Amino acid sequence: xxxxxxxxxxxxxxxxxxxxxxxxxxxxxxxxxxxxxxxxxxxxxxxxxxxxxxxxxxxxxxxxxxxxxxxxxxxxxxxxxxxxxxxxxxxxxxxxxxxxxxxxxxxxxxxxxxxxxxxxxxxxxxxxxxxxxxxxx
Numbered sequence: 001x002x003x004x005x006x007x008x009x010x011x012x013x014x015x016x017x018x019x020x021x022x023x024x025x026x027x028x029x030x031x032x033x034x035x036x037x038x039x040x041x042x043x044x045x046x047x048x049x050x051x052x053x054x055x056x057x058x059x060x061x062x063x064x065x066x067x068x069x070x071x072x073x074x075x076x077x078x079x080x081x082x083x084x085x086x087x088x089x090x091x092x093x094x095x096x097x098x099x100x101x102x103x104x105x106x107x108x109x110x111x112x113x114x115x116x117x118x119x120x121x122x123x124x125x126x127x128x129x130x131x132x133x134x135x136x137x
Contacts, residue, residue: 005061
């Protein structure tokens with residue numbers, strides 16, 4: 001999959017998303033989606049950039065996914081693989097903490113349940129003693 005450093009290209013050309021959209025005939029939301037990697041990069045867009053900005057070296061901004069340790073992360077754009085791995089580890093750590101907390105709560109419920117069963121059995125015994133004492137069948 002191809003990736004484009006579109007934000008860097010825009011900044012180098014001193015363009016806003018709106019200006020780039022107007023110049024290329026694409027919607028601003030399309031430009032935003034490309035920058036945030038919410039959609040794949042169409043070859044037609046690359047060609048339109050080359051046609052619209054012939055003085056710029058558009059090809060130098062277009063790479064294969066994984067270029068210099070960069071990957072497309074939906075909603076975040078181009079991100080270093082190292083940062084992506086750190087975020088993934090942070091998410092896993094948080095999920096592990098949440099799972100550990102849920103397991104603690106589950107074990108507490110099990111312990112309470114066991115205590116309640118013991119108490120129920122004790123009360124059944126007390127009930128039987130009282131029935132026998134008062135002659136209740």
